[in-house]
Amino acid sequence: MGKLKIKSGDTVRIIAGDHKGSEGKVLTVFRDKNKAIVEGVNMVKKHMKPSAQSPQGGIVEKEASIQISNLSLLNSKGETTRVGYRMDGDNKVRFAKKSNEVI
Secondary structure (H helix, E strand, O other): OOOOOOOOOOEEEEOOOOOOOOEEEEEEEEOOOOEEEEOOOOEEEEEEOOOOOOOOOEEEEEEOOEEHHHEEEEOOOOOEEOEEEEEEOOEEEEEEOOOOOEO
């Protein structure tokens, strides 16, 4: 399994699939499955059984995971970019390859 270039907290744009063009913040990343959950994108309806947390139960809308290959990082100008790594003094930093700025 290679290194993932997208971390939770990043702002991404979906570049392929049903939700192509939509943007959001990455909530969680599943490294073992190569997937991520993006805020407000790929919403699914889940039928919840009544429990202590939700005594009513019912149908809940929540985000489903998206393949990481379908996500592209956005830089500060709001354009998609690829991610690179370089040494900045003693620490390794991520940078946007399009604008060369540190993320």
